[in-house]
Amino acid sequence: MPLNDCRLIELPKISDPRGNLTFVEGGNHIPFDIKRVYYLYDVPGGSDRGAHAHKNLHQFVVAMSGSFDIVLDDGDRQRRFHLNRSYYGLYICPMMWRTLDNFSSGGVCMVLASEPYTPDDYIRDHDEFLARARHKPFAAA
Template identity: 85%
Template structure:
């Protein structure tokens, strides 16, 4: 999948003087049904997370609090997304190398995932990812 398939999606925001409310529905706001949710927090300043790709997993990344950047690389193009609003989410396609960095103090990153945890779905070596991404691109052309 090309990097252009990954995109920011605005979620519903119900404003109220008592506090705002945002909700996420799988298959509606997110282009997949999610089976797992996890969150990153207390990330030390200067640290990064991710640095891997998934063969089949779809993800939706939300900055619940604070801010951070998500850098996506499809093996050909690279793009940085600054996440700092809890009513925006980033759809991340399969076969995207992703790195999360630039975490603000107190940042909380929520990730909705299309599948349960499967270590076999991870690609942790960037050279292997580039090889596999090149093979996929050639098969499509």
């Protein structure tokens, strides 16, 4: 899938003087059903996370608190996204190398995933990813 398939998605925001409310419905606001939720927090300053790709997994990433950047690489191009609002998220399609960096103090990254954790879905070597990504159309193996 090309990098253009990855995109920022604005979520519903219900404003109220007592506090705002935002929600996500799988298959409605994001293009997959949610089968797993996890979050990253207490990321030390200067650290990065990610540095892998998924063969089949779809993800939706939200900055629940603070901010961070996500750099996506489709094997041909790279694009940096800055997330800093809890009512926006980044949809990441399969076969995108991703690196998360530039975490602010107190930054919390929530990830909604299309599948349960499956170690075989990961590509952790960038050269292997590039070989697969440039061999289009790629087959999810």
